[in-house]
Amino acid sequence: MQPQMRKSVVNPFSRRQIRRQEGRQELLNHMGRVMRLSHIIAMSMGWTSEDVLLLKLAAKWHDIGKDWRPWLFYSHVPFTTPEQWAAARDHPLHGAMMLLHCPEAYGVTQKQAVPVAIEIANHHQYHQDVDESCRIMASLMNLDDQIDVTLLAHGARIIKAVDYVVARTERRHYAESLTLDDALTAMGHTVGTEFSPEVYAVLKQMRDVASEYIARAS
Numbered sequence: 001m002q003p004q005m006r007k008s009v010v011n012p013f014s015r016r017q018i019r020r021q022e023g024r025q026e027l028l029n030h031m032g033r034v035m036r037l038s039h040i041i042a043m044s045m046g047w048t049s050e051d052v053l054l055l056k057l058a059a060k061w062h063d064i065g066k067d068w069r070p071w072l073f074y075s076h077v078p079f080t081t082p083e084q085w086a087a088a089r090d091h092p093l094h095g096a097m098m099l100l101h102c103p104e105a106y107g108v109t110q111k112q113a114v115p116v117a118i119e120i121a122n123h124h125q126y127h128q129d130v131d132e133s134c135r136i137m138a139s140l141m142n143l144d145d146q147i148d149v150t151l152l153a154h155g156a157r158i159i160k161a162v163d164y165v166v167a168r169t170e171r172r173h174y175a176e177s178l179t180l181d182d183a184l185t186a187m188g189h190t191v192g193t194e195f196s197p198e199v200y201a202v203l204k205q206m207r208d209v210a211s212e213y214i215a216r217a218s
């Protein structure tokens, strides 16, 4: 009798762990792209370096709320239930809570934590609602007279628009990747409701620069 070849045994648990680590690395790369493109958009809009710094921190960690449910976000398994989609929609608030809980872990000072958290919490907010949402959050923390809510709302609008073009041009398990021009065209359908007309105009003006940033691996 021929000796039996030993079947290679792959531990499905460790495979899942590896997939999650890869998924998290992809997320870090995504957040890095959003941070760098948000930075140059804000600079081109004449922001001060102090305001840009807050925006960069928020953009760098904008999706950190996905760490709340790594099995949902990093496994590349398609969402199939309304509960999964609802959980996905909560990630901005989870991210804001995580950052407020332990800002040092993200290289954010106590002073920066609230404004950065407000921008993170609103990075998927509708253009028309973001001012009110930022104002309510600042007022819940009794900080509405100490924080420039309008600036934070603009920051959240920049992250939202940049996040959209970056995400739509990346390979995702739930959607086809688009070219930058197609992503900008798709975005144009909801400018004024979802997206800020001002940020959209700057993104279109800076299309070539945006293309270069999006093409970078991380």
Ligand SMILES: [Fe+2]
Residues within 6 Å of the ligand: 062, 063, 091, 092, 123, 124, 163
């Ligand atoms: Fe997000």
Ligand SMILES: [Fe+2]
Residues within 6 Å of the ligand: 030, 034, 062, 063, 163, 167
């Ligand atoms: Fe994102």
